Amino acid sequence: MRTDDDQWTITESVGVTALGVASSRAMETRRPDGLVEDPHAAAFLDAVRDEIDLPTEVDPRADPTDPASGLMSTYVGVRSRWFDEHLLDAARDGIDQVVILASGLDTRAQRLEWPAGTTVFEIDQADVVDFKDRVLTETEGSPEPAEGVRRIALRVDLRHDWPAALRDAGFDPGRPSAWLAEGLLPYLPAQAEIDLFDRIVELSAAGSRIAVEHLADAVDRLSDDELVATSSQRFGVDVRDLIMTDDRPDPRARLRDQGWKVEEQTAQEAGAGYGRPLEGPTAEAFASSVFFEARRP
Structure with a gap:
């Protein structure tokens, strides 16, 4: 069970969810109609194959048990x-x-075509960052992105004083910044989520943006979904036990109250726009999640 200051490696607790997402990206990369190309995802799964066996090539939709x-x-x-x-x-x-x-x-720092001069700061727990850097070094020779792009990986828990680490690493709060909170909020306690957005606002100059995956009521649906429990058994952990369901304010409303301009799209709308509608027995839960971008004027 989760605690307020729990830690994990890549093969336990919340760390395992990163492997699950890597598995999905690896399969997506191999689809003829794939929406993302991540040439590094499969290597992460191969590195833990003796502990957790997750697919990288076979589309699991062919498996009626999952x-x-x-x-x-x-x-x-x-x-x-x-x-x-x-x-x-x-x-x-x-x-x-x-x-x-x-x-x-x-691996956005490595796989996306950033304009020259871009610095990508990554923040996560030390064991997770160390695992990623080790695998990328073994498979690619280095975890560094293309020439002209800087990647700065910070080994710090988001429930701790990560703003100080970010500033110390060269982040300039006086200049506009772009933030990403994807696959994150359901695993944070309510107060930690509130603190997270307060800190982002404090660090964001005019012209900054933040893109957020907000599961909204999908959190409650997923935490009760038996199919999610069955699917997560292959991870060796019940994902439902990792989700924090304590009440918290809507981040969209809080950002709007502080003057940010918010535009949003449901996951279902986004999928339809890409020609990949969300379907299947748990589609209703995932489709209710919202992707939004907030901009500070």
Whole structure:
């Protein structure tokens, strides 16, 4: 069970969810109609194969005993594409500081075509960052992105004083920044989520943006979904036990109250727009999640 200051490696607790997302991205990469291309995702799964065996090539929708995994693969593809596009739009508009919160096994620093001069800050627990860097070094020779792009990985828990670490690493709160909170909020206690957004606002100059995956009432649905429990058994952990369901304010409303301009789209709308509608037995739960971008004038 979760505690307020729990820690994990990549093969336990919340760390395992990063492997699940990497599995979905690996399968999406191999689809002829894939929405995301992540050439690094499969290597992370191969590195833990002796402990957790997750698919990288076989589409799990062909497995009738695991229908939720098939939907998750599509959902992750839609989600990844939506946030990829919004981060790159911010960078092309001249924002050269990008902060990926709870970066997990995300490889946007390496796989996206950032404008020269972009710095990508990644924040996650030390064991997770160390695992990612080790695998990328073993498979690619280095975890560094393309020439002209800087990646700065910060080994710090988001429930701790990460703003100080970010500033110390060269982040300039006086210049516009782009933030990403994807696959994060359901795993934070309510107060930690409130503090997270307060700190982002404090660090964000005029012209900054934040892109957020907000599950809203999907959290309650997923935490009660037996199909999710069945699907997560292959992880060796019940994902429902990792989700924090304590009441918290809607981040969209709080950002609007502080003057940010919010635009949003449901996951179902995003999937339909990409020609990949969310379908299957748990589609209703995932489809109710919201992707939004907030901009500070």
